[in-house]
Amino acid sequence: MKFKTLALAAMLSVAFTPGTLAERGSSGHVNIIYWQAPSTLNPYLSGGTKELEAASLVLEPLARYDETGSMVPWLAESVPTVENGGVSEDLTSITWKLKPNLKWSDGSDVTSTDVVFTWTYCTHPDGGCAQNEKYNDVKNVEALDDLTVKVIFGVPKPFPYGPFVGAQAPILQAKQFAECMGEKAPECTEANFGPVGTGPFMVKEFRPNDVISFEANQNYRDAAKPAFATATLKGGGDAAAAGRSVLETGEFDYAWNLQLAPDVIKAMEAKGKGKVVAAFGTLVERIIINFTDPDPALGAERATAKHPHPILTDVNVRKALSMAIDRNLLVEIGYGTTGRPTCNVLPAPAIYRSSANDACLTQDIEGAKKLLEDAGWKPGGDGVRVKDGKRLTLLYQTSTNAVRQDFQALIKQWWKEIGVETELRNIDASVFFGSDPGSPDTFQKFFADVEMYANNFDGTDPEAYMSNWSCKQAPRPETQWQGNNMARYCSQEYDGLVAEMASTGDINERARLAKAMNDKLMQDYVILPLVDRGRVSAHSNTLGGVVLNTWDSELWNAADWYREK
Amino acid sequence: MFTYTIRRSLLAVPTLLLISLIIFLLLDLAPSDPTANLPLTIPPEVREQIRQSLGLGDPIHIRYLLWCKQFFINEPLNILEDMFGWQIGGDRLRVLSWQTRSPVVDLIVQRLPQTLWVVGLSYILGILIAVPIGVISAYRQYSWFDQIGTFISMVGFSVPTFFTGVLLIVIFSVWLGWFPSIYDTTHQVTDWSSFMVQVKQMIMPVSVLALYNASQISRFMRASMLDNLTQDYVRTARAKGLREQVVVLVHVLRNSLIPVITVIALGVPQVFGGAIITEQVFKVNGLGQLLIIAIQGGDVPVVQTLTFIFAVLIVLFNLIADILYGVLDPRIRYD
Numbered sequence: 094m095k096f097k098t099l100a101l102a103a104m105l106s107v108a109f110t111p112g113t114l115a116e117r118g119s120s121g122h123v124n125i126i127y128w129q130a131p132s133t134l135n136p137y138l139s140g141g142t143k144e145l146e147a148a149s150l151v152l153e154p155l156a157r158y159d160e161t162g163s164m165v166p167w168l169a170e171s172v173p174t175v176e177n178g179g180v181s182e183d184l185t186s187i188t189w190k191l192k193p194n195l196k197w198s199d200g201s202d203v204t205s206t207d208v209v210f211t212w213t214y215c216t217h218p219d220g221g222c223a224q225n226e227k228y229n230d231v232k233n234v235e236a237l238d239d240l241t242v243k244v245i246f247g248v249p250k251p252f253p254y255g256p257f258v259g260a261q262a263p264i265l266q267a268k269q270f271a272e273c274m275g276e277k278a279p280e281c282t283e284a285n286f287g288p289v290g291t292g293p294f295m296v297k298e299f300r301p302n303d304v305i306s307f308e309a310n311q312n313y314r315d316a317a318k319p320a321f322a323t324a325t326l327k328g329g330g331d332a333a334a335a336g337r338s339v340l341e342t343g344e345f346d347y348a349w350n351l352q353l354a355p356d357v358i359k360a361m362e363a364k365g366k367g368k369v370v371a372a373f374g375t376l377v378e379r380i381i382i383n384f385t386d387p388d389p390a391l392g393a394e395r396a397t398a399k400h401p402h403p404i405l406t407d408v409n410v411r412k413a414l415s416m417a418i419d420r421n422l423l424v425e426i427g428y429g430t431t432g433r434p435t436c437n438v439l440p441a442p443a444i445y446r447s448s449a450n451d452a453c454l455t456q457d458i459e460g461a462k463k464l465l466e467d468a469g470w471k472p473g474g475d476g477v478r479v480k481d482g483k484r485l486t487l488l489y490q491t492s493t494n495a496v497r498q499d500f501q502a503l504i505k506q507w508w509k510e511i512g513v514e515t516e517l518r519n520i521d522a523s524v525f526f527g528s529d530p531g532s533p534d535t536f537q538k539f540f541a542d543v544e545m546y547a548n549n550f551d552g553t554d555p556e557a558y559m560s561n562w563s564c565k566q567a568p569r570p571e572t573q574w575q576g577n578n579m580a581r582y583c584s585q586e587y588d589g590l591v592a593e594m595a596s597t598g599d600i601n602e603r604a605r606l607a608k609a610m611n612d613k614l615m616q617d618y619v620i621l622p623l624v625d626r627g628r629v630s631a632h633s634n635t636l637g638g639v640v641l642n643t644w645d646s647e648l649w650n651a652a653d654w655y656r657e658k
Numbered sequence: 659m660f661t662y663t664i665r666r667s668l669l670a671v672p673t674l675l676l677i678s679l680i681i682f683l684l685l686d687l688a689p690s691d692p693t694a695n696l697p698l699t700i701p702p703e704v705r706e707q708i709r710q711s712l713g714l715g716d717p718i719h720i721r722y723l724l725w726c727k728q729f730f731i732n733e734p735l736n737i738l739e740d741m742f743g744w745q746i747g748g749d750r751l752r753v754l755s756w757q758t759r760s761p762v763v764d765l766i767v768q769r770l771p772q773t774l775w776v777v778g779l780s781y782i783l784g785i786l787i788a789v790p791i792g793v794i795s796a797y798r799q800y801s802w803f804d805q806i807g808t809f810i811s812m813v814g815f816s817v818p819t820f821f822t823g824v825l826l827i828v829i830f831s832v833w834l835g836w837f838p839s840i841y842d843t844t845h846q847v848t849d850w851s852s853f854m855v856q857v858k859q860m861i862m863p864v865s866v867l868a869l870y871n872a873s874q875i876s877r878f879m880r881a882s883m884l885d886n887l888t889q890d891y892v893r894t895a896r897a898k899g900l901r902e903q904v905v906v907l908v909h910v911l912r913n914s915l916i917p918v919i920t921v922i923a924l925g926v927p928q929v930f931g932g933a934i935i936t937e938q939v940f941k942v943n944g945l946g947q948l949l950i951i952a953i954q955g956g957d958v959p960v961v962q963t964l965t966f967i968f969a970v971l972i973v974l975f976n977l978i979a980d981i982l983y984g985v986l987d988p989r990i991r992y993d
Contacts, residue, residue, distance in 0.1 A: 140693075223708055298844065300844070302758065329938070330938060524690065526698070527691030
């Protein structure tokens, strides 16, 4: 009986205003495990996913994304658009209106001053704010009255939902952080470890890199929520242990991001204590082709646009490399149900997904051989193809990770079949993804012929992501090797599409442009997408209300969680 | 003896300063980046700003001297303030962790109890098990007890803790459901039942580590006993008509303990170093876990401070071991 009421309450409360059937705190205690432990609860001081998600139980943005990737108002009354007048016609300002009677967990009122403060806090030049990019091009943020805030941009913003949207840019309490601006930010340990928020929970005790104890926020805007009176978020260990604690021993209720081999997770779920949930976002495991020559003999001009790559500038070679890969097998071995083969670097949201490149889903070794043969690459005595004295031999680098090394071995084998010799290399993730300009092993320097890693973008708008492959984004010595265009791909046509998208507001037109950019990259074989990687988490059979969301924090709807009896 | 101690202590100061410099240089030269673990969606310009805000823009000698000032001057002053409630000077910048942006010393203080309880207890337990086993094994050399003891200590010594730890979890947590697989660091012991909860959650990590420690020390104990049992003074003692119990437990044991105590003293710093793997397996989240997370996250101030504290402990316990040697064996005089 009790279960029914609770379930009903949970369902009702999603659709309607506050459910009156459930009661705050009636479900007792919930245990959450993150195998990477959160270091702080101030998401502006750490861009890490673990910190953002832990903080999302406490701090909330004006609007966020739901599980389908649509934007939903959170602290704001509604999402401003050009149609409802919230976004100005010239796309240079957006006006948000807060819900009335919002309270911080300390009982004080949430006002537009807090929103303005959050912007000044993050954009302070000495603060080292990790979410600075969210406030790009913001010229000013004004409080029009107690509940209305106007964000003014320096340029027209076709997608004005960067500031104050999503788990990356929540609202801080001005009172608490007033003394923590700029250089002082890291010294406010107490505030950083126990931010006052509007979310369903408030921090009782924070132990950095270990465990966080929460209790229900008595001032939460919905009197019936959260159903849990207290919550623990434990960190540390590894994904296998986290999965075990939910699916096998039942000590924990929710385990985050279980990156485990498909057979391991299946065996755990078979114990019957919990369920595995998966959802897909925009994360794509890909191989990047280097268009420049990484030959060490070139010294300082190594891997720069001055020296085009001797073999990979031939589009037939790049195409053959892609044709030789069996993406279905990669998914089966590496990800199981939590991955899908993909032929696009932009796999989602649905309106941006192109279907023009789906031929890559079928492996075609013979076709690849023929393509190379016709292009003049003839097998030498050792089976490696040669043309004009240049051998098809590649250095293939990636970060150290069991699945990635399996992928390397498989792909090396397939490439060998078409007459391409591959040398494998793996580099520790903290070095590979580090941006130390002094290190020769970073993924930006790309001192190899091909490299593999995964990337995605925040939220649902692909504009910034697709502009990653414009000419000026190429890492090079002049930019201290910073930049996102690892391939050093440079095409006037592509740059034209990027510029066009930056000034287009209409959603359908933007979708057309994004697809065109994706297709251009795919058909030029700049990037060989491999797997569309899903997010996998697990919850116990007694935890209800979990909706896995890859577009925002996984704990985005913790207020709706409840204990099934 | 006293002047020797003073001399050694004074010599330790430049040694430690040199160690701190070497640690700092090693960490600085290693290709690690505190922003490397951030999501790729954070753009490079923002990463650069984060690095600047961490002070990475300053030249290396400035950063080293800053750390020295923070660690050797500011932190001790802070401890004095906390202990006696004094107010010395104004605001002082403490050694701040890059990951948590909080004082490193506070993190260490927070982690110490878990580590001392789990790792320290396992060390004491290991010693208590190892000494009798070593004595009996040596006294009854090649008996079945000795054979089994040798076998167990070989297993304990050679099977890694990440294997024994997970094995115990699978047996006792997953199959039998007796003990929790995840250590609760917030648990407070207030009464008998909460004490039992604490005991339950400590059993597995402590026994894994105790097995490892015991097997190491029992081998030393056995070897040392065997050396002494064949000595002339043992024959003399027996010839004087002393009881076997007195011969073995008073004469032989005392003399054989001398090298073993050195080994034990030198092992103490490891207790403070935590047990990186075991802490990770059981989620004890003590000093070992703090260190490994800091290394992975490129959190130089934490790694620097922790490794330096370990260096201090190693130097200190080396000194203690040397002094104990002199105390236990009157033939050894340093002056």
